[in-house]
Amino acid sequence: MNLQQLRFICAVVRQNFNASAAADSLYTSQPGVSKQIQLLEEEINVALFVRKGKRIIGMTPAGEQIFTFAQRVVGDIENIRKVGQEFSQGDRGEFVIATTHTQARYSLPKAIKAFTERYPGVQLRLRQGNPTQIAEMLAAGEADVAIATESLNSYAGLVALPCYQWNRVVITPTGHPLLQSQPLTLEAVAAYPIVTYDQAFAGRSVIDKTFAHHRLSPNIVLSAIDSDVIKAYVELGLGIGIVAKMAYDPVRDTRLEVIDASHLFDPSTTYLALRQGTYLRGYLYTFIALYAPHLDRNTVDQALDSTVASRALLPLPSGS
Amino acid sequence: MNLQQLRFICAVVRQNFNASAAADSLYTSQPGVSKQIQLLEEEINVALFVRKGKRIIGMTPAGEQIFTFAQRVVGDIENIRKVGQEFSQGDRGEFVIATTHTQARYSLPKAIKAFTERYPGVQLRLRQGNPTQIAEMLAAGEADVAIATESLNSYAGLVALPCYQWNRVVITPTGHPLLQSQPLTLEAVAAYPIVTYDQAFAGRSVIDKTFAHHRLSPNIVLSAIDSDVIKAYVELGLGIGIVAKMAYDPVRDTRLEVIDASHLFDPSTTYLALRQGTYLRGYLYTFIALYAPHLDRNTVDQALDSTVASRALLPLPSGS
DNA sequence: TGCTTTTACGCGCTGCGTAATAATA
DNA sequence: TATTATTACGCAGCGCGTAAAAGCA
Numbered sequence: 001m002n003l004q005q006l007r008f009i010c011a012v013v014r015q016n017f018n019a020s021a022a023a024d025s026l027y028t029s030q031p032g033v034s035k036q037i038q039l040l041e042e043e044i045n046v047a048l049f050v051r052k053g054k055r056i057i058g059m060t061p062a063g064e065q066i067f068t069f070a071q072r073v074v075g076d077i078e079n080i081r082k083v084g085q086e087f088s089q090g091d092r093g094e095f096v097i098a099t100t101h102t103q104a105r106y107s108l109p110k111a112i113k114a115f116t117e118r119y120p121g122v123q124l125r126l127r128q129g130n131p132t133q134i135a136e137m138l139a140a141g142e143a144d145v146a147i148a149t150e151s152l153n154s155y156a157g158l159v160a161l162p163c164y165q166w167n168r169v170v171i172t173p174t175g176h177p178l179l180q181s182q183p184l185t186l187e188a189v190a191a192y193p194i195v196t197y198d199q200a201f202a203g204r205s206v207i208d209k210t211f212a213h214h215r216l217s218p219n220i221v222l223s224a225i226d227s228d229v230i231k232a233y234v235e236l237g238l239g240i241g242i243v244a245k246m247a248y249d250p251v252r253d254t255r256l257e258v259i260d261a262s263h264l265f266d267p268s269t270t271y272l273a274l275r276q277g278t279y280l281r282g283y284l285y286t287f288i289a290l291y292a293p294h295l296d297r298n299t300v301d302q303a304l305d306s307t308v309a310s311r312a313l314l315p316l317p318s319g320s
Numbered sequence: 321m322n323l324q325q326l327r328f329i330c331a332v333v334r335q336n337f338n339a340s341a342a343a344d345s346l347y348t349s350q351p352g353v354s355k356q357i358q359l360l361e362e363e364i365n366v367a368l369f370v371r372k373g374k375r376i377i378g379m380t381p382a383g384e385q386i387f388t389f390a391q392r393v394v395g396d397i398e399n400i401r402k403v404g405q406e407f408s409q410g411d412r413g414e415f416v417i418a419t420t421h422t423q424a425r426y427s428l429p430k431a432i433k434a435f436t437e438r439y440p441g442v443q444l445r446l447r448q449g450n451p452t453q454i455a456e457m458l459a460a461g462e463a464d465v466a467i468a469t470e471s472l473n474s475y476a477g478l479v480a481l482p483c484y485q486w487n488r489v490v491i492t493p494t495g496h497p498l499l500q501s502q503p504l505t506l507e508a509v510a511a512y513p514i515v516t517y518d519q520a521f522a523g524r525s526v527i528d529k530t531f532a533h534h535r536l537s538p539n540i541v542l543s544a545i546d547s548d549v550i551k552a553y554v555e556l557g558l559g560i561g562i563v564a565k566m567a568y569d570p571v572r573d574t575r576l577e578v579i580d581a582s583h584l585f586d587p588s589t590t591y592l593a594l595r596q597g598t599y600l601r602g603y604l605y606t607f608i609a610l611y612a613p614h615l616d617r618n619t620v621d622q623a624l625d626s627t628v629a630s631r632a633l634l635p636l637p638s639g640s
Numbered sequence: 641t642g643c644t645t646t647t648a649c650g651c652g653c654t655g656c657g658t659a660a661t662a663a664t665a
Numbered sequence: 666t667a668t669t670a671t672t673a674c675g676c677a678g679c680g681c682g683t684a685a686a687a688g689c690a
Binding site: 001002003006043044045046060061062065066069070072073076077079080081083084085086087088089279 | 321322323326363364365366380381382385386389390392393396397399400401403404405406407408409599
């Protein structure tokens, strides 16, 4: 048994039981992958993959168990490498953040600016996607942290830490009649065509739930993954927009008017997620503290160690 | 990086930073061990061991962190092997119990008899030692379970499950004057020379604490690790004995008389301990259930998964 | 002078790539 | 027919053991 064999197993599983793709992803030859897997199966005397003729189509029960261990081994090897880097060149390295457009554009810039000034030797990479893709990137080790509002909790192997709460504003073109209706009500909002986030993004689920709860059927004429796209279409007069308050910029957005809607919707919480069992480079703790000051090193470590859902343990600081 | 290098690191640490001993323990050459460790240090660019001249005398901080990961990797490799055995020959294998004399002699026989009948293909091995040695055997992977009354909890990386409670009897030679004093009191016991367990064994700490709490200074003329040795010396008239109730056999021990002492001492709890993060062969669950019927597979799995001390979670069934 | 680690060196195994074959969809 | 897995084979590299040297207590 050797490490390479375990890497091969993980890659084959991750590539949906395609050994050729697995070989590509590891920059090696496909026969090598097949052979090493066969050797391992022979050594431990049990088939790991279910084959239909010559095709690999799934895992045996034994394979599934072994896969979980193999994953942990491969992760630990990565951890060992990281410890080495941390001690040999603590202020240099790579740092990949998987996040959504809205976070990247509106909530992260301040922390990222401070971070890059503090760690000029760290190569920072932003990877964008929807919350599900983000969680998968993190789980697959393609990112070091994930930041998003939806669906980061309840993903096996990940730990989600609450960062901050936020709520929504309604944005309209200048001179829109809705600006007259004070105070703002859900009914008034539902009377106009609406532009807001896509299903998977930025607390859209809260918006849907709120309308449904009040037995309102809003006319959502356009949904987008991107606050800037929403704002553009609102400017064009396609409808009124519901976006995160942080996405409205009073300086830039002069062709829009804004009405606070915090009283209409439950607040949403943005989470920062980490893979369980990973060694965190020192600068990662620094970044997390820059982004969410209540998440100090001890808090993060405790959350990473605990098996139980960490959200309950962590009080969220008030307001923002 | 390869598995062997990680094994070498673990062995060197376990052998108190003696590379020669580590090589012996792994049945390989000492230069090979040194060289592989050097290669790894070179590869990840950080010293793992602190050297004084040519002697290895300790670990660097980086080394300590890496050691913990290396341990887990080595353990997971072992786990993978076990999964293979479980699925290829589920009713065959090896099973090592680390325990004390008293458990081996008096509490285990029934479960072991049933187990060997159920699993004739499993090679069962009993390893005896004091509770500290037992815990170390388990932690080092030299045993699959540890069973003892003292000091199995509070050992990092181990999970202790309460199995049963028990208490003590006083044994005397036939016709001893203590037999007349009804009911038995601590003061009466303390009036005679006492033979009982060694410091490290079988709830001796409870005995000491009880006497101390009553401001009594018993005259313990002989302590032994072994109930049978204690009984032998009580038969010889050296003193009265305090032993676990289960150690008195009314059929065999005809030259001894017995007085129940449950009302004098707090009960002790015997624990069964497992290493965290280990894959358990199916027959191990069977054995545990035979020995302590309230510890079914789910209970054991939950305890193994949880990071927090498992004892608090587990109710101990009453009496026995 | 022990005992321990490092250096030196050569053999043998094995992992890996290329090429060819077999089997599936 | 296109894609994918297995078999065959040969080279290169590396892990491991033996032997010798170098330091340490």
